[in-house]
Amino acid sequence: MTSGSTLSVVEARSEFASGRGYLAACSVGIPTRVTVAALTADAVAWGQGKASPVRYGVIADEVREVYAGIVGVTPDRVAIGSQVSVMAGLIAASVPDGAEVVCVEGDFSSMVFPFLTQRSRGIIVRHVPLRDLAASITERTWLAAFSLVQSATGALADIDDILSVSARHGTHTFCDTTQAVGWLPTDAARFDATACHAYKWLCSPRGAAFLTLSPGFEALLAPAQAGWYAGDDPWASCYGPEMNLASDARRFDVSPAWPAWVGAGAALDLFARLDIGQAREHAVRLGDSFCDGLGRERLGQAIVTWPDLSGDDVALLSAAGITASSRAGRARVAFHLWNDEDDVVDALRVLGR
Numbered sequence: 053m054t055s056g057s058t059l060s061v062v063e064a065r066s067e068f069a070s071g072r073g074y075l076a077a078c079s080v081g082i083p084t085r086v087t088v089a090a091l092t093a094d095a096v097a098w099g100q101g102k103a104s105p106v107r108y109g110v111i112a113d114e115v116r117e118v119y120a121g122i123v124g125v126t127p128d129r130v131a132i133g134s135q136v137s138v139m140a141g142l143i144a145a146s147v148p149d150g151a152e153v154v155c156v157e158g159d160f161s162s163m164v165f166p167f168l169t170q171r172s173r174g175i176i177v178r179h180v181p182l183r184d185l186a187a188s189i190t191e192r193t194w195l196a197a198f199s200l201v202q203s204a205t206g207a208l209a210d211i212d213d214i215l216s217v218s219a220r221h222g223t224h225t226f227c228d229t230t231q232a233v234g235w236l237p238t239d240a241a242r243f244d245a246t247a248c249h250a251y252k253w254l255c256s257p258r259g260a261a262f263l264t265l266s267p268g269f270e271a272l273l274a275p276a277q278a279g280w281y282a283g284d285d286p287w288a289s290c291y292g293p294e295m296n297l298a299s300d301a302r303r304f305d306v307s308p309a310w311p312a313w314v315g316a317g318a319a320l321d322l323f324a325r326l327d328i329g330q331a332r333e334h335a336v337r338l339g340d341s342f343c344d345g346l347g348r349e350r351l352g353q354a355i356v357t358w359p360d361l362s363g364d365d366v367a368l369l370s371a372a373g374i375t376a377s378s379r380a381g382r383a384r385v386a387f388h389l390w391n392d393e394d395d396v397v398d399a400l401r402v403l404g405r
Contacts, residue, residue, distance in 0.1 A: 059325045061334045064389050067322055071390025073374045075399065078203065078231060078355050078386035081255035083315065090318040091257065094311055108310040109286065111317050118320045119262050123233060123240035123248075131263040131304035134312070136228055137162035138277070139247040139263040140197070141169075142304060143226055146273045150174040151194035156182045158380065160203045163228045167197060186213035193223045200238065201231035204380040206339075206355025208236075215242060224269055235335045235354050235388060237328050244269035253388065256319040259312030265301045273304070281307035331389060338387035338396055345400035357382040365403055372402040 065071075067084040074082060083091070097103055112132060120127040133139055144166035147153060153167045157179045167177045180188040182202060189196055196218055200209050211227070218225050224244040232238050234253025240246040246264045250256035265273070275282055275297060282305050283289025284298045297303040335354035343350050346358060360366060360383035369376045369383075376399075377384045385399060 057325070058327050059322065060327055061330050061389055064322060064326050064331075068390045071388075073372075073395060073398065074390065075369075075385035075387065075395060076375045076377050077234075077253055077255075077388035078206070078384060079252070079377045080258075081234070081252050081319075081388070082390060083255055083257075084319060084322055086322070087255065087257075087315045087318040091311065091315045094314045098311075103310075105310070106287075108308065108313065112308045112310075112313045115260070115313055115317045115320055116262070118317070118324050119248075119250075120264075122320065122324055123229070123238050123246070123262075123264060125241050125264050128300035128302070129241075129264050129266070131265065131301040131306075132308055132313075133261050133263060133304075133306035134259045134309050135162070135261055136160075136230060136247045136249050137166060138306065139261065139304075140226070140228075141166040142263075142275075142277060143195070143197075143245060143273065144170050144175075145276050147173075147175050147194060150176070152176040152178065152192050153195045153197055154178050154180060154185065154188055154193050156180065156185060156198045156202070156209075158182075158202070158204055159197075159199050160228065160230075163197050163199055163226075182207055182209060186210060186217045189214070189217045189221055189223050191221045193218075193221060195224045195226055197226045197228075199228040199231060201229075201236065201353075201355065203231055204382065204384075205357050206231075206351065206353040206384075206386075208353065211242065224272075231355070234323055235328070235331050237332060240264040241266070250316055250319065254316075254319055254323055256316035257312040259309040260316035263301070263304060265304070270301060270304075275303045277306060278303065279307055281305045326389075334389070335387045335391075338391055338393065341393065341396045342385065342387070342399065345396065345405045346403075347405070354388070355384060355386045357384045359383075368402050369399060372398070374399055374402060 117127045226245040227243045229248045249261040251258040280289045340350040361381045365383045366378045
């Protein structure tokens with residue numbers, strides 16, 4: 053699916069038809085021209101009665117392979133689905149009775165609620181500040197569940213410390229990379245499990261999500277959501293009573309929401325060719341420039357937030373045609389491929405900075 057040389061940020065930016073004043077990749081990404089064309093062509097084919105489930109399956113497997121390359125694992129380590137919460141729920145259901153899970157205070161609920169629902173089995177869920185996560189992992193901790201980039205604040209987890217302490221105590225790690233993959237170099241092979249919904253920084257339609265699993269951790273999980281698509285041969289797995297699941301991470305597949313994967317294929321083709329190091333430098337430079345304008349310490353983040361309990365700042369930005377978001381009593385902006393210094397200047401001017 054992918055071809056050609058590495059794309060620079062400037063080249064990648066030309067793939068988007070718009071984006072000026074859009075500071076909300078952390079909420080919903082913008083599709084490329086190619087993605088829009090692919091989705092349009094698919095809708096036309098569907099309307100003409102030419103949609104093919106077999107073709108959709110081929111596309112989903114191609115996207116799986118491309119995503120695996122983006123995050124540094126092999127395709128057999130990737131399961132597909134549609135929601136991070138569903139993937140987290142699969143893992144939560146396999147936490148041993150009475151075991152301890154450590155989560156991050158204020159993390160996105162998809163990485164918290166699935167574990168809280170398991171407390172009836174005696175599972176202990178502790179919530180700690182992100183900065184204290186590594187220090188809070190002990191020999192009693194079966195799983196550390198956290199986001200690589202916090203949705204509410206944009207803060208980055210210190211994964212070196214977290215992984216070092218986890219290895220020392222035999223603790224498994226489950227990382228949500230939804231707010232990272234697409235602008236931040238991410239090596240999913242470092243974790244026991246990662247989940248990523250591609251509709252934000254990977255600019256895909258909502259409904260295309262990925263779960264990566266290490267071989268050792270996969271062996272500890274029950275395929276509780278197994279359906280026909282988890283079969284070794286999905287098309288031979290449409291009916292019972294026999295069940296022959298895939299021998300790799302595909303046994304945890306959820307059947308794909310077909311049109312979303314058509315769009316995801318076009319989107320991920322760009323990100324597979326993108327110079328991700330340059331993308332990070334671009335996003336961080338704009339984020340830090342915005343912090344300078346706010347008179348705040350530079351954060352080295354693509355997402356910048358600040359207190360806005362009244363919502364006045366987000367309202368000002370919206371009235372000026374600038375798309376931002378509000379989370380946990382804070383205004384939130386994000387800088388991605390389509391943004392430039394003009395977006396920083398415009399937003400600061402609207403805010404009176």
